[in-house]
Each structure stands twice: as C-alpha cells, then as structure tokens.
Amino acid sequence: MNAAIHIDPKDNLATCLRAIKKGETIEIDGKSFTATSDIPEFHKMATANIKKGEYCYKYGQVVGEALEDLHPGDYVHTHNLASTRGRGDKVQA
Amino acid sequence: MKLMGYRRENGTFGLRNYLLILPTSVCATNTAEKIAAQIPGAVSIPNQHGCCQIGSDLEQVERTLEGFGKNANVGAVLVIGLGCDGIQANELADRLRPTGKPVEDMTIQACGGTLKAIAKGAEIAAKMAAHLSDEVKSEGQLSDLILGMECGGSDPTSGLAANPVIGYASDKLVAAGAGSIISETTEVIGAEKILAKRFKTDAQRDKFLGMVKHCEDRAIQMGEDLRTGQPTPGNKAGGLSTIEEKSLGCMYKAGTAEFSGSLDYAEPMPQDNKGLYFMDTPGQDIESITGMAAAGANIMIFSTGRGTPTGSPIAPVIKITGNAETFVNMHDNIDLNAGTIITKGDKIADIGEKAYQMILDVANGQKTKAEIVGHRDFGIYKITGTF
Numbered sequence: 202m203n204a205a206i207h208i209d210p211k212d213n214l215a216t217c218l219r220a221i222k223k224g225e226t227i228e229i230d231g232k233s234f235t236a237t238s239d240i241p242e243f244h245k246m247a248t249a250n251i252k253k254g255e256y257c258y259k260y261g262q263v264v265g266e267a268l269e270d271l272h273p274g275d276y277v278h279t280h281n282l283a284s285t286r287g288r289g290d291k292v293q294a
Numbered sequence: 295m296k297l298m299g300y301r302r303e304n305g306t307f308g309l310r311n312y313l314l315i316l317p318t319s320v321c322a323t324n325t326a327e328k329i330a331a332q333i334p335g336a337v338s339i340p341n342q343h344g345c346c347q348i349g350s351d352l353e354q355v356e357r358t359l360e361g362f363g364k365n366a367n368v369g370a371v372l373v374i375g376l377g378c379d380g381i382q383a384n385e386l387a388d389r390l391r392p393t394g395k396p397v398e399d400m401t402i403q404a405c406g407g408t409l410k411a412i413a414k415g416a417e418i419a420a421k422m423a424a425h426l427s428d429e430v431k432s433e434g435q436l437s438d439l440i441l442g443m444e445c446g447g448s449d450p451t452s453g454l455a456a457n458p459v460i461g462y463a464s465d466k467l468v469a470a471g472a473g474s475i476i477s478e479t480t481e482v483i484g485a486e487k488i489l490a491k492r493f494k495t496d497a498q499r500d501k502f503l504g505m506v507k508h509c510e511d512r513a514i515q516m517g518e519d520l521r522t523g524q525p526t527p528g529n530k531a532g533g534l535s536t537i538e539e540k541s542l543g544c545m546y547k548a549g550t551a552e553f554s555g556s557l558d559y560a561e562p563m564p565q566d567n568k569g570l571y572f573m574d575t576p577g578q579d580i581e582s583i584t585g586m587a588a589a590g591a592n593i594m595i596f597s598t599g600r601g602t603p604t605g606s607p608i609a610p611v612i613k614i615t616g617n618a619e620t621f622v623n624m625h626d627n628i629d630l631n632a633g634t635i636i637t638k639g640d641k642i643a644d645i646g647e648k649a650y651q652m653i654l655d656v657a658n659g660q661k662t663k664a665e666i667v668g669h670r671d672f673g674i675y676k677i678t679g680t681f
Contacts, residue, residue: 202637208454216450216533218636243450243617244533260453262484264539277535279521284536286483287513287520 205229205246209261213249214277216259217242240276247275257282295654297438298431299366299592303394305565306366307438309592309657311429312337312608313422314368315415316359318386319344319379325402326374329415333423337607339672343680345380351677356381356389358560358674361588363390363397367608369429370396370422374415377403396422437471439657440563442591442609443547444477446579448525449532449599453543455616455635455642456597461549462646463595463653464570468551473568475557475586476548479509480524480577484538485545489572493553502556505574524577528600547597548572559675560588579604580673583611593657595649603627604671605664610656613663614649627663 204227205215215229221240226233229248240246245259251271256263265282275281300308315338317326323341330338339362343355359381363371371390375383387399398418405411443460445452464474482489486506493499513520525534534540554569563571573589575582579602583594587609594611596604601624605611615621618633630652634640656662 202639216454241533245535259539260542262488262538262542264484264542265536278533279530279535282535284519284521284538286537287510287524289514289517290519292514292517 203229207248208259211261212258213247213251214245214257214259214264215248217244217246221246234274236276237272237274238276245277247271247277248273296658297434297436297654298658299434299438300369300429301432301434302366304392306364306393306590307434307592308366308369309610309659310367310608311369311426312367313419313426314338314363314371314608315419316363316371316373316386317341317344318359318373318375318381318383321345321376321379322374322402325408325411325415328408328412329372329374329419332412332416333419335423336419337670339607339670341672341674343674343676346681347380348681352380354559354677355674356386358584358588359386360389361560361562361590362608364393364562365587365590365592365608367592368395369426371398372415372418372422373397373399374411375399375401377401396425398422435471436467437568439467439593439653440473440475440568440589440591441467441653442475442477442583442586442589442594444579444583444586444594444596444604444611445481445544445547445598446596446604447598447600447602448529448534448540448543449617450534450543451616451633451636452597452599453546455632455645456599456614457543457546457616458642459614459616459632459635459645459649460547460595460597462642463650464547465549465551466646466650467653468549468570471568473563473590474551474570475563475573475589475591476545476570477573477575477582477586478544478577479505479574480520480537481541481544482506483510483520483541484536485541489545489548489553492548492551494555498553498555502553502572505556505572532599557589559585562588563590576675578673580671581675584672584674593653595653598628601627603664603667603669605662605667605669607670607672610662611664611669612649612652612656626667629663
C-alpha cells in the first residue's frame with residue numbers, strides 16, 4: 202500500500218492512505234515529500250508550491266483555494282483550504 | 295439468478311410486502327404508530343408535516359406520502375388522518391387506489407378519539423395483514439429494480455473506493471434496463487459540470503444545472519458559508535475539507551451511464567423509461583432516501599466512511615464502506631467492506647461484482663443490517679417553513 206496517492210496527474214494535493222508523522226519522508230509518483238506536520242489518515246498533503254488564493258486540485262478538479270502560501274509536504278485541510286462555492290458569507294449585503 | 299418478488303396490479307414489482315400505516319399529518323402520526331404496534335410486521339412513518347402548509351410545499355409532502363403508498367414494496371395501505379388536517383385521508387387514499395393494492399382510509403375525529411381510532415385501525419390492519427400473508431412471490435426481471443443510491447457520513451475513502459463500487463453496480467443494472475437514482479443536490483456542487491456532460495438532452499441538462507444553482511443560491515441568500523453545515527463536522531474530521539471535494543467523491547456513485555433525466559423531489563421514476571436519473575434532494579441522508587423511496591426505489595445502496603445506521607421503513611438499504619476500520623467499528627450496521635480496495639489493492643470491479651450480487655441477494659429477501667437492527671428512518675424535505 203502506498204503512503205499517499207495522487208488521484209489525477211493534475212492534482213497538487215495527495216491523499217494520505219495512512220497517518221504520516223511530521224518529518225517523515227514519503228514517495229508519491231517517484232518524488233519525495235517530507236511532511237511539515239502530522240497528517241492524519243486519509244487527509245491531504247500539498248505536493249507543489251501553491252500561492253495564497255490559487256486553486257487546489259484533487260480528482261483533477263478544483264476543490265478550493267489556498268488561504269495561505271502552501272509548500273510541498275504541508276498538511277492541507279480546513280485551516281488553509283477554503284471552498285469557492287456556496288459562499289454567502291462573501292456576498293456584499 | 296432468478297429474481298423473486300411481488301408483482302403489483304399496476305405492473306410494479308415489490309421486493310418486500312409491507313403493510314403501511316400512513317399518517318397524513320403530524321396530528322395523526324402518534325396514532326398511526328400505535329396502530330402499527332398492534333400488528334406485527336406493520337410499519338408506520340413519523341410524518342412531521344401535512345398541515346398548515348401552502349402550495350408547492352404542501353404538494354411536495356403529499357407527493358412524498360403518495361409515493362410511499364405507491365412504492366411496490368408496500369402491499370397494502372391504511373391511510374389515517376386527524377380529520378381537519380391539510381392533507382385529507384380520503385383524498386390521499388384515492389391517489390393510491392389506481393395501484394390496485396388494498397387501500398383504506400379513516401380519521402381520528404370520525405372514530406371519536408384516539409382509543410376508538412386505534413381499535414378500528416388495528417381491525418382494518420389485521421385484515422390487511424391476513425391478505426398480505428396469502429400473496430405469493432413470482433419471478434421478476436432485473437428491469438423491475440429501481441436502485442436508490444446514497445452516501446452519508448462520507449470520508450475520503452467514499453470517493454476512492456465505496457462510491458466507485460456503487461457506480462459499477464449501478465452501471466450494470468442500468469445496462470439491464472433497471473432504474474437507478476443518484477440524489478443529493480448539495481453534494482453535486484463542484485462536480486456538476488462533469489455530470490452535466492452525461493445528460494441525453496439539453497433540456498434535461500439545463501434542468502439539472504438549474505437544480506444545482508438553486509441549491510447553492512439558497513446558501514448564498516442566507517449570507518452564510520455553506521461550509522458551516524456542509525461538509526459536516528464528521529466529514530471534516532475524516533479529511534474532507536470542502537463541498538467541492540465531497541461532491542467530486544460523491545459523483546462516482548453515478549458510474550458512467552448516460553443520464554435519462556432529472557426528477558424533482560419524490561417525483562416518480564417513469565415506469566416505461568427507466569434508467570439513470572438525478573433527483574433534487576438535500577445532502578441530508580434521511581430526506582434524500584425518503585425522496586428516492588417515494589420515487590419508487592425498491593432497493594437502496596448507501597456508502598459511508600464514518601459509519602451510519604440509516605434504513606428506510608419500506609426499502610432494504612445495503613450499507614457499504616470504503617474505510618476498513620469503519621467496517622470493523624460499525625459492524626452492526628455495515629453490510630459490505632470496500633476498504634480492501636485501499637488496504638489490499640482489490641479491484642473496484644471485483645468488489646463491484648460483490649455489491650451487484652448482494653443487491654440481487656437482498657432483492658430476493660436476504661435482510662440488510664439496517665433491516666435486522668430495525669432502522670426505519672423517514673424525513674421529508676420541505677420547500678419553505680410551515681404557516
């Protein structure tokens with residue numbers, strides 16, 4: 202079993218298939234990534250530099266935009282990845 | 295493999311033979327439950343609506359109740375109202391009679407109170423139970439199946455394993471002429487452009503995209519971030535970060551077949567034009583499976599990552615998980631483990647064959663975990679508040 206997978210070649214996020222420890226180096230599609238923090242099982246790791254405001258991809262599709270600059274090995278979840286859809290909170294009253 | 299079930303007079307095919315005690319409104323629900331409790335095997339549904347509603351909102355509730363009465367898994371129906379409620383018992387019963395199955399109606403007020411209503415209802419229900427016990431199964435076809443597909447308590451394994459397995463089984467059934475329904479409009483947001491390409495006509499495609507836009511607009515009109523409720527706390531704990539990510543996993547349930555069309559909530563699937571349909575429901579599981587059962591789904595398959603107990607009062611619900619740990623943790627509730635796709639590298643097609651076979655076994659009477667434990671969840675999606 203791989204430690205993490207890219208579902209689509211376009212993805213800049215990988216899904217970890219087991220818990221990854223901070224500092225642990227894993228291989229995805231022949232490239233090495235070192236986790237910058239603990240990542241729980243089935244959660245996501247960045248596999249590219251993604252600037253704040255840029256799109257994040259899984260399944261080859263946009264799953265949201267980065268809330269801060271992301272780097273390979275970073276844990277990506279609700280704290281640094283925002284949805285682009287259903288954002289009534291962003292609509293001016 | 296032979297498929298055995300109950301052929302109804304209107305041509306539909308039941309995989310179960312329920313006696314349904316159907317309350318027209320919240321005022322009759324408690325009495326309906328007490329009648330059902332008198333007759334082993336009878337089921338009632340906890341209807342929380344049916345009065346002081348207007349227009350399309352009232353019609354949606356009535357359409358849902360009608361769909362439950364008409365579902366082929368129901369062999370006989372006792373409709374019970376209070377008497378003064380918004381949905382009238384005799385009118386709902388009249389909408390069910392064209393099915394040809396035994397249908398009776400009564401009201402609590404005409405009976406002269408709760409105790410007399412329970413006594414009269416139990417007497418009618420007992421006769422119906424005797425009638426149902428006389429019915430014999432006959433052979434049906436795969437095209438008699440209407441599969442309702444659901445996912446709930448999702449985590450990232452749902453999109454990687456369990457939902458593709460459901461999609462495999464759905465494709466196989468649709469190719470054999472069966473019906474299949476994918477629902478949960480909320481959980482299409484972010485994946486709608488991919489699914490939209492698979493509709494047969496522009497009109498059906500536009501209807502589908504309109505449903506998704508309307509759903510997203512509801513969150514926007516409230517001035518809220520959809521993420522306050524979707525994904526749910528459990529989805530997020532499991533690793534799903536956004537609705538787009540959740541949706542892109544959910545859509546695998548639809549397999550690869552072409553869409554025949556989109557159904558409104560609880561709208562019946564056309565018997566003469568079965569196929570893969572989308573239904574406009576919320577992502578909330580209970581309201582979603584209720585809408586699909588009302589559309590005529592006689593069997594359901596439900597993927598879960600975190601684990602969920604959900605069942606339907608009138609249809610068997612097969613539970614499948616892509617999370618091997620959840621299969622162990624929620625063993626009371628989950629029928630099939632697709633987690634080996636991740637842990638052992640099993641092929642989606644191989645587990646898909648298992649799921650397909652399980653659908654046939656359950657269709658033939660094998661009980662699902664939800665049936666064994668007795669889960670009978672019911673909830674109607676409302677369009678607006680009650681007046």
